[in-house]
Each structure stands twice: as C-alpha cells, then as structure tokens.
Amino acid sequence: MWSIAVCMYICLSGKLPFLGETKEEIFMSVLSFDLKLFEDPDFAHVSMEAKDLLHKMFVRNPAKRITTL
DSSP: OHHHHHHHHHHHHSSOSSOOSSHHHHHHHHHTOOGGGGGSGGGTTSOHHHHHHHHHHTOSSTTTSOOOO
16 A cells, blocks of 8 residues: 555655655655645645545554555
8 A cells, every 4th residue: 555655646746755865864754754745736736535545545554554455
C-alpha cells in the first residue's frame, strides 16, 4: 500500500513525497512526512476522497495501514 501511495502522490501532485540525496536523508523525510502537505496548491484539484485514501495508505504503522484484503 505504501508504494502505491507514493505512486498516487506523484501522479496527483507531480512531486516526489520524500526528498533527499542519501538513503539517510530520504528516511528522515519519511519520518517527518506531514500529510498537511495536501493543503498545498498542487493538491487543490484533488478530491477529498483521494486525499482520504492517501492518508489511509501513508499510515506508518503497517498494522494500522489500509490493506487490499
């Protein structure tokens, strides 16, 4: 789900959700990722349903993340 969320984020915003030049920087970007970014103008055209789905897919704890089952 997390990987699909990343792809969906890129398709909807045209941006990468996690930035960094090293693995460590990217990991820190994942840890500090703020879903309030959906208030960004790049997400103005995105439906509330799509934003809600992304929120459920970007839950860090896999046990609490939405699944396909």
